Amino acid sequence: MTNEYPQVMVIGGSDSDGSAGIEADLHSFFMRKAYGTVVMTAVVAGNSYGIHDSFTLPLPFISKQFEVLADDLDIKAVKTGMLADADLINTVADNLEKYSFGKLVVDPVIITKHGALLLESNAFETLKNRLIPLAEVITPNFYEAEHIVGRKLNSTEEIKAAAHELQSLGTKNVMIKGQRTGNSQKTVDDFVLLENGKEFWLPAQFFDTDRRNGTGDTLSAFIAAELAKGTNVEQSIRIAREFVTNAIQTEIKVGHKYGPINHWANKLPL
Template identity: 60%
Template sequence: MANEFPQVLTIAGVDSDGSAGAQADLHSFFMRGTYGTLILTAAVAGNSYGIFDSVVMPVDFINKQFDVLADDLHIRAAKTGMLADAATMKAVAANLTKYDFGALVLDPVISTKHGNTLMEEEALSTLKNVLLPLTTVITPNFYETQHLVGRELHSDADIAEAAAEIQAMGAKSVVLKGRHDSDDQTEVRDYILLENGKHFWLTGPYFATERKNGTGDTLSAVITAELGKGTAVEDAIRIAKHFVDTAIQNEIAVGHKFGPINHWAVPIVLPKQTEE
């Protein structure tokens, strides 16, 4: 029968070197045994040395992509990636309200893992007021968390308080990714606050490598794929953490400088077969 296979969606930009953005999402969807679809929001000209140019898709084109997918497919979970400006975010939010694409994982591309800001203030305000209330799971990095709550975080208690604030903004469950910007650290600690109030730290090893492009995209994409298959939120988060740690640890030789993580380091989850 039509649309029995689990279908998931990324609403994101594409990177020309394939290391991050929608390509990292689609790699992750495939490896977790789901069918990945894409609503293109932007295109980035970049390689392992850096980003050199970008183009934002027109809102009418973004709307049309939503229309045609909703008309044909059964999308069971969706995630966001690069939403370059307030107009794009408003269009995405309007369409996610219009169409039922299942659980929403919000990867707020506000700043890099090293703290470089990628989002203008109007867009940040739109993200907080329009997209956050639609969110099932949000996955900001350390610096994005600081942008969302509007202050610096210095302790575990600060991080826990920030998670509660972000949950109060509308996100059901919160994954605050730990810092990984110092070569003298030995572990990365993520703080998790679930919709039911359960909270805990997920700790993994720190790997001193420049091949980490697509880490955040992959974490949120694996969560999305698992939610699309009906996995519980906590289990989806734990699976995603293990997937990313393994993909970073087992490097892949692509590019000269800041290369991608290795999605093929984790055994593929074969698609579930429908019995005749």
């Protein structure tokens, strides 16, 4: 039967060293036996030392990718990665509203895990007002959650309150990834708020490594792959979190400096 196999889409940029971006997403889809498709928005010349150049694709070409995929495939879930500017975010939102690609996972790439800002203010507001309300799940890191709600999160109760505020923007389910504070840290605790009101923490042992490129991409890609297969949101989040923990703690030595997580460290049943 045509289009019987579960299909999932990533909207984002290509990372030439394979550690993050579309490449990390496709690794993740493969590991969960979901067929990966791509709307490419940008290409990056980068390696383990950093990003050296980038190029954003023309908006009409980006829209054409949406059109041809919608005309042929039966995509059940989609995730977003880094989106360069407000015009691109508007183009993505327009196409997601125009075509039916199933449930949306938004990885709001606004601030790095070290606190560096990645989006200009107008692009951030567009992300907040156009894309987040379309999301089934949003997966901000600690600093991104602070930026979206506009205040510091100094306690577990403030993190919980921020999750409810993010939900009020229109997204159904929220996962705030835990803060990494330094080498003396023992655990990293993610907070999850579901559409039905259930909330819980997902603790994991902190593992100090510089091999963690693609962590956020992989987490959101795993969630999207599971949603495409019909897995419920809570179980999709739990599967994604367990895999990422395994992938961080089982290092793979690729590149000289900031390397990728290990997508072969899969200890999970399919």
